[in-house]
Amino acid sequence: MDDLLTDFIAETRETLEALAGEIVAWEADPADKTRLDAIFRFVHTVKGSCGFLDLPRLGKLSHAAEDCLAEVRSGTRTPDAALVSAVLAIIDRIGELTDALEANETLPEGEDEFLVAALAPGHAAPAADNPAAISKISVMPGNPVTRTVSRSIRLPVELLDRMMAGVSDMVLARNELSRLLRASGGNSTTDLDISQVIYPSSGYLSKKGMIVGYYQIGAEAGVTGARSHSERETIALTQGAVIHPQYPQEFETSFSVSWHRVPWTRGGWASWSADGRKTTYAAMVKGDRRMYFAGDHMTYLIGWMNGALESDRSVASAIHARAAQERTVAVS
Numbered sequence: 001m002d003d004l005l006t007d008f009i010a011e012t013r014e015t016l017e018a019l020a021g022e023i024v025a026w027e028a029d030p031a032d033k034t035r036l037d038a039i040f041r042f043v044h045t046v047k048g049s050c051g052f053l054d055l056p057r058l059g060k061l062s063h064a065a066e067d068c069l070a071e072v073r074s075g076t077r078t079p080d081a082a083l084v085s086a087v088l089a090i091i092d093r094i095g096e097l098t099d100a101l102e103a104n105e106t107l108p109e110g111e112d113e114f115l116v117a118a119l120a121p122g123h124a125a126p127a128a129d130n131p132a133a134i135s136k137i138s139v140m141p142g143n144p145v146t147r148t149v150s151r152s153i154r155l156p157v158e159l160l161d162r163m164m165a166g167v168s169d170m171v172l173a174r175n176e177l178s179r180l181l182r183a184s185g186g187n188s189t190t191d192l193d194i195s196q197v198i199y200p201s202s203g204y205l206s207k208k209g210m211i212v213g214y215y216q217i218g219a220e221a222g223v224t225g226a227r228s229h230s231e232r233e234t235i236a237l238t239q240g241a242v243i244h245p246q247y248p249q250e251f252e253t254s255f256s257v258s259w260h261r262v263p264w265t266r267g268g269w270a271s272w273s274a275d276g277r278k279t280t281y282a283a284m285v286k287g288d289r290r291m292y293f294a295g296d297h298m299t300y301l302i303g304w305m306n307g308a309l310e311s312d313r314s315v316a317s318a319i320h321a322r323a324a325q326e327r328t329v330a331v332s
């Protein structure tokens with residue numbers, strides 16, 4: 001195969017690949033002049049090359065398609081379904097013949113005539129009312145050229161590679177995000193008044209979830225706690241949007257608790273002074289006869305459920321031991 005032919009095959013295939021999207025778009029909207037021009041340029045180029053490469057079959061097909069498209073461009077023909085289908089069938093055929101050229105194969109010649117005949121004005125459009133059925137360009141009884149109603153899309157292999165690489169990147173990014181959320185303990189720590197944004201510890205990447213929009217302790221909690229709920233909500237949303245700009249669009253509803261304002265609780269948790277630990281705490285941990293004190297504040301794990309459970313267990317053991325001792329005394 002000479003160099004010119006090799007170049008022609010490579011260029012035709014490349015253009016067909018690049019044109020795949022244009023072809024699909026033109027099929028969906030035959031009035032689209034930009035797509036029409038792109039397809040016209042393609043058949044025009046193929047026709048021109050076939051002249052000096054001595055490829056009469058390809059030349060005839062591309063010439064016929066070029067003439068037909070020229071009429072559409074000049075406005076003398078309307079690109080109806082039959083015309084679009086016929087042009088696309090010729091482009092398919094150009095692709096097949098190009099492949100055959102490279103493989104040094106021969107395709108049946110007769111079908112070319114039917115494809116060209118299908119370009120004629122008034123030629124019946126292929127049936128498209130039954131999507132399950134195969135539509136045929138009825139070019140000759142008993143010898144139809146078949147094209148499915150839902151056209152296949154030609155995509156350059158390189159584009160597919162890029163798509164697959166993109167999908168892989170997205171999966172990796174998603175996993176990395178998930179890992180980062182876990183690794184960071186599900187918190188964004190800030191130097192803003194809101195202090196932290198705390199994320200759910202399960203259901204990552206779900207559509208909806210509940211987050212802690214601000215978390216304050218000490219004097220800051222006192223200041224924010226003195227505000228109304230709607231003011232607290234505004235602070236959380238305004239400052240949180242610095243990290244999560246989608247807040248204004250995605251936020252639905254909120255509630256807030258200022259623990260030091262809750263009657264009978266008056267704080268998130270207790271705290272002991274060093275002296276208190278030696279005196280009051282030591283006395284309360286022991287209890288007084290049938291009186292026991294339990295809770296995280298009765299441990300060194302204040303503010304943690306762990307402390308509450310530890311204390312509960314310790315008190316339950318103390319009650320059990322006392323009851324067992326009283327029973328022994330009563331029996332003896």
Ligand SMILES: Cc1cc2nc3c(=O)[nH]c(=O)nc-3n(C[C@H](O)[C@H](O)[C@H](O)COP(=O)(O)OP(=O)(O)OC[C@H]3O[C@@H](n4cnc5c(N)ncnc54)[C@H](O)[C@@H]3O)c2cc1C
Pocket residue numbers: 259264267268269294295296297302303304305306307308
């Ligand atoms: C904002 C905040 C965040 C926290 N985050 C975490 C966390 O991430 N992880 C963690 O491990 N711990 C956390 N804790 C701590 C944890 O909630 C507590 O350590 C735990 O709930 C204490 O359990 P408890 O049974 O000792 O007391 P509580 O859960 O406080 O139970 C005491 C109960 O007694 C009731 N009560 C009080 N007075 C009376 C009365 N006179 N008569 C009848 N009932 C009464 C109260 O209504 C309450 O239901 C957090 C606490 C707060 C406030």
